[in-house]
Every structure is written in structure tokens, then in C-alpha cells.
Amino acid sequence: MYLILKLPTLALHLIRDERWSAMRNTIISLYQPSHLAGLIPTMQRCIERAADAIPAAAAQEHGDVDLSDLSLKLATDVIGQAAFGVDFGLTVTSGGCEAAEFVREHVHSTTTLRMDLSAPLSVALGLVAPALQGSARRLLRRVPGTADWRVARTNDRLRARVDEIVAARHRERGRDGDGEGARRDFLSAVLDARDRSAALRELLTPEHVSALTYEHLLAGSATTAFTLSSAVYLVAGHPEVEAKLLAEVDAFGPPGTVPTADELQHRFPYLDQVIKEAMRFYTVSPLIARVTSQQVELGGYKLPKGTWLWMAPGVLARDAASFTDPGTFRPERFDLAGEEQRRRHPCAHIPFGVGPRACVGQRFALQEVKLSVVHLYQRFVFRRSPRMESPPELQFGIVLSFRHGVKLVAVERRVGTA
Template sequence: MAVAYILLGLLTVAYLLYLHFTRTFNYWRDRNVPGPAPVPLFGNMMESALRRTHAAFVMQKIYQDFPNEKVVGIYRMASPCLLIRDPDIVKHVLIKDFDNFVDRGIRFNNKKMGNNIFHADAKTWRILRTKFTPIFTSGKLKNMVYLMNQSSDKVMRHLEELVQMQPEQEVYELMGNFTMGFISACAFGLDLDPTEKSATIEALKHINEKLLGLSHAYELILLYPGFAKFGVSVFPDELVDFFKGLVAQVTAARNGLPTNRNDFMDLLLEMKQANKVQGSKRLEGKDAEILEITEDLIVAQAFVIYAGGYETSATTMSYMLYHLALNPEIQERLAAEIKEVLDRYGGEITYEALKDLTYCDRVFHETLRLHTVGDSILRVAAEDYKVPGTDVTLKKGLTAVIPNIAFHYDEKYWPDPLKFDPDRFSPENVAKRHPAVYLPFGIGPRNCIGARFAKLEIRLMVAKLLSRFRVEPTENTRREFRYNTYNLVAYPIGGIKMKLVPRQ
């Protein structure tokens, strides 16, 4: 009899859990919005939640499975969301109706770097964006080229020695040496040689492995957003402690005061001195918003600037070299442009010279089309929103999901989408294409603030590398990838291997 009661109790608990984890699953069906059938607990994210498939490709498959729909009803875990398939609606959400979609709607623990500019709520983002935008003006970027040249020359000397001993290399770590030096110098004023064996370099390389890792805390917060308030964080304590230490180190070196470097840390120290920062007044009759500058807020910004400048650029550059190795005619066209521009500027890699690398820009954008950083663009409705061109209303608090990589592979906008073709980004082809089908940096007011920096550092790396080396595939260069599903940025398991051959 006792066994029967225990079994009955277990069945009751299982049934109650089933009801709990499927409680929202009639939401889109009741509103006649088509979409894939959800799975209890996981919604439509089981493959990514179990780390079988990268989240970007989960959303891409849903996009492809409903080719005739403008919007698709999906569930991120138990949360109803609306996947947007129509570029006109994307343009509305990200640009025309932006004031209703400022918030990304991802709440992480603010004491553990959750209030960084990427994930911050609307109020915090507005103030930080206003303060940070001047860092990426043409004048500031021009000054950064000198620092980038200094740092990259050290890496190039190491690379030339390395290639003499072993021509075949896995390129991600090599590219990471460049970007680690760039962001350390340009944002934090650290003069590092990433190729040296030092305690600082070893600590950075260790922490780089954890920068954009995906823990299952992400799914837990999706299920129960309130958990972030109780200390649950997607960022491990080790990562938080490292960036607290980095900020403390740079602050101490500058005696807690801004210097004349006018870099990212100077801006943070200025904000810290002010204690509070006032945003612009947005509405008549309402006071301007005030943001308190805490140590946690400063550490969060240091983290996101480093992660964006190091990880995403190293990954993009690795994919770029991969496609150049497989497409030697494109590589030689780019190498010829680099030679012509550098000859014109007396062999000096200056800001003006980098701006003239227009074909390099096309190769960069085509790389990002095929290998978009991250998975989807998320926006939360601040008020009920009648989706243009549909009968669907996105209720206040629900999330619009824009699967950027799915747009990038849609043959409707990109004929022969698997082909690597930089001329898709010639001025005439760009002019003919809908502006909302290429979204690696997002579009609209909340696009990626560091996009100009990323373009600059990658142009400089390409100019340095292709003026001295050709890249060639080897028998170990894979044509098909299996991706690391435990990282926000989709990078192949086993890396990207190729041979670097010195040019005459």
C-alpha cells in the first residue's frame, strides 16, 4: 500500500510540473498565430538548452519552416515570443517604432555585471550610450591606430618566427593575440605583449576562455526572471572577480583620476568622480533621468568592452581568413588592394589608409553575413503593439525575436546564400537591397556601439597579415563545421586550421 501511495504522489507531482511548464503553451494558438509545437519545459529551445545545437541555428530552422509567414509564435522556454520574418516589420521594431522597443528584456544580476551597456535596461542604456558614443568618433579612432600598430608589430614578429617553425596554425589564438593587445591598449591603457609569458598575459588568456561561455543559468533566468535578483548570474564569479581586479589595477595606476589618454577607462573614471550622471531630458514636464555610478556598473562596462573588442573580433577575423584561404582569387584581389593603398601612403598603416581599404570592407561584411556573432536580436514591447501588416498584437512585456542569421541565409535576399561573394556589398548591390536583411550589428539607435572599432581593428589585422603572408587550406582545413554550443559566439570545434606562407 505504501508503494502505491508513493507512486501516486510521484505521478501527482509529475502532472503538476507538466501543467506548470506548459501553462503558457496555448498563448499563440488562442490568437491564431502559427508556430512550431512547444516541448514541455523547453518550449522551442530544447536543442539549444541541451546544447545540441547553437541557438542561432534553432531560430534559423524555425524561420525556414514557416516561409509564408511574416511572424511566427514561439516559446523561449515557457515565455511566448514573436519571431519576426518580415524585413519591413524588423525596420519598424528597430528604427521607426524604436521608442517602444528600447529594452532587450534580459535581466541579469546587476552586482555581477548584468547592467553592462549591452544588457542594460532602457534608462541605463540611454545614459551610457550618450556617454560612450564620443569614444568611437573618427578623431578618437584615429588616435587608436597608433596604439594598434605598436601592439600588432609585436604580434607579427612572433607570428613570423612561429610560421617558420610550423606553417600550419589554428588561427583563433593568433587573432586573439592581436585583439587582446588592441583592446588592452585602446580601452585600458595597458602596454602588453600578448605573445610573452607573463602573469598578466596568462591571466588574460585564462579568462578569455570564459568570456562568452553559456551556462544553464541563462535558461533558468528565462524560466524565472526574478532569480537574477537573488544572485543567479550567467557570468561566473571568476569572471566578475577578474574584471573587478582589472578596473582596480588601472584605477590605481591612474591614482583614481582621468588622464590625458581620453580612453575608455578615463571616461569611466570621470563618471565615477561625478558619482551620478544625468541623461538628456526626453519629455516636457518630466525630469531628466539620473544614473548612479557604482563600482558594479563600472566593472560591467569594462567587461563588455573587453569581451566585444577581443572575442568577437578574433572570431570574425578567423572566419575571414578561412574564406580567403578557400577563395584565393578573392584573397589576391584583397592583397593587391592592400599593396596599392600602402604604397600610396608610403608603407604606413594610417587611419586614412585603412579607410581606403574598400574591398576589405566588402570581405569583412560578407564574412559577418555568413558568420554572425551571437544568435538573435531581442526587443521587448514597452506597450501593446499592433504589428504592422498583420492582425497580431504583441502585448506589453513580450519579446520580439529577430533571427539575424536566418535573414543572412535567405535566398530571397541573398542569391546562392552559401557562396562567399564580397561583391554583394558593392555600393550598387547594397542600394538595391532592403536595409533590414543585413543585421550583424543590428540597426537603429541600439545598434552595436563598437562596430566602427571592430571594422578598424580587423582592417588593420588584414593589412598586416596579407602584406606578409598568403593563407592556404591544408588537409586539416574543414569544409563543414561542428560548432561549440557552450559559447555565445558560434566557433567550430577543433578550430580553423590553415597554412601561412610568407610572401616574397
């Protein structure tokens, strides 16, 4: 299966061995609790901007809010500021044509990473004849009007935007000396590491830095946006869940109260359950790939070195042996004090993957989603729009997405009421 070749092949997701270890060790400190706690104000500013934009967005769409679109703008703004020190300004109401075009390209780049016959022809061909995919893609991307050509042009423009960000940071560091320590974000950590070590300069080439930055933009926005929009969509269809969630949010403090990282972790147990259940119900990563580094025996089968293995976390998440009545949205199944949670295998629910190559940014993503849900429900409740299909049509790709978005009606809350 060669579907993942559309991602930057030099980035953390696909590289291996010494270069993978060097890249991961370089950025892992940015996702430790002490650093994440300091990102709360940055995240909150973007969240408040997104929430402020909801009434105007609804007025333009017959009262509906496309939460998928808003969540992607929010997540992209957060990753822009937290990882690159750049404000993309997508959640600003007057974002303008440039911001809108950036979002369209970003959405196109993520949603065309499909795993079915609606994908670009080279990807669809890879489903039935993997050996032909590479040559077909190289040919079709040169043919104007084809899906492969459009995807290539979009990805080239996004990469150019990312390259501009990296180049600007290089220029800034040149003006300010080596720049080490002036910032503490993802891009600075990578560049600082390169400057400190000749070995890392060899491993983290400019091409690898750009690829890693591009991957960070895609992975840090599309997955978080899907998780946030799916959680709110599911809560909107289950009044009993909404009532318990609102009670927990209101008990924390008056509207506008911003939780700390520690409070997010310990004061919102039901919110934790809601997010875990949303990620189980709509698992954002349909497939997780691994390659054997040596011959192994698995389930009685001997697998030679270099064998591709594919896990389907969404299938595990719908296994009735681990999740009673798996087609029902029931956050209580993740109650830490419940019998169901205690007896469940720890790998039954692995939305972020498992092992040393699990998602390095999972704490970052969960903090952002939790903070967003708290603020949104301090200000609004949401109802499913009659203009949205039910059940929603899903699009399967490298990440899951809602084919037609999540259309909701946002109702502003009065203090103390739902």
C-alpha cells in the same frame, strides 16, 4: 529566455532608459572618426606584435597557426590599450604563464555563453524551463566540479582583473588630482563623467562602472577576433578572392605601409566587400534581443509591454531573396556599384544590430579588422591546414565561435609575389 543573465546585468548591453542613455552618451564620443583616427598607431603596434609571433607559433604547432587564438590575443591587447590604457601583453612572444592563463580564462568566459544543450546545466535548463534557471544557477555555482561552478569561478577572476584596472585608474587620478583630460580612453571618459555630475555619480555607481568595463573587454575582443579569423579563413579557401585582395593591398604601397583611417575607408573597397561578406557568411551575433517598452503591433500581432523579441541576423543573412546563392562566399555581392547591393533592403545585413542600441563600437571594430587584414596580407598568405575539419564546427552562444579554432598555414610573402 534568460541566457543573457550570465553577462554583467549592470552593463550597457542589458540596462535601459535613463541609465542606458547616460552610459551611452558618456562613451559615444570615443567612437567618433576623429578619435578613432588617433588609435591607428596603438592598433598597429599590437597587430605587428601578433604578426611577428606567427612564425614561432607555427613552429610549435606542426606548421599550423591557430588564428582564432592569435586574433583573440590581438583584439584583447588592442582593447586593453585603447580602452583601459593597459598592455595585457598577450601578443608578446614571451607572454609567459600569466598571459596564457588570462587568455584561457577569457576564451572560457566567452565560449561558455552557449545556446544549446552543451551549455552549463542552468543555461540548458533555461532553454526548456526559463523560470527555473536563476535558482538552478545559484545552486549549481556552489557545487564544485559543475560547469556552472567553473564558469562562475572564471568570471569572478576576470571581473577581479577588471576591478584591479578600475581601482588602479582611481589611484592614478588621486595622485594626479582629478586626472580629467590626462587620458582620453573609455575608462577615463566614464570616470570623468562621474566626477563632473552628481546625477551621473548616482547613475554610474562603482558597480556599474566595473560591469561596463567588463562588458567592454568581452564585447571588444571576442567579436572582433571572430570576424578577423573568419575573414582570413574564408579568403584562404577562395584563391580568386585572395588574388583580388592581394592586388588591392599591394597597390596601396610597399610592405610596412600603414594606412590612415581615411585611407582605410576609401582606398580598400574590395577589402570592405570581403569583411562584409565574411560577417554575412558567419554572423557573429546569432541573436539580438529587444524588449517592448509599450504595447506594439508587429506583423498583425499585438505584443504587450515587456515582451521579449529575438532577431536572428544570421537567418536574415542567408535569405536567398536578399542574397543570391547565400551559401557561396562572394564578396562582390557588396559592391556598392552593383545592382544586387542597390536593390537589397538596408536591414538585410545587420551584423552590428540596428537602431539606437546597435553596437556602439562598430567603427572601432571595423577599423581594427581592416588594419589587421592589410598588415597580415602585406606579410603572409594563408592556406587551410589539413588538420582542420571542413566545414568548421561552429559553437553557438552569445557570440559565434569556431569550436576547434581556425588552423591555417601561414606562408611568408616575397615582395611583389603571392
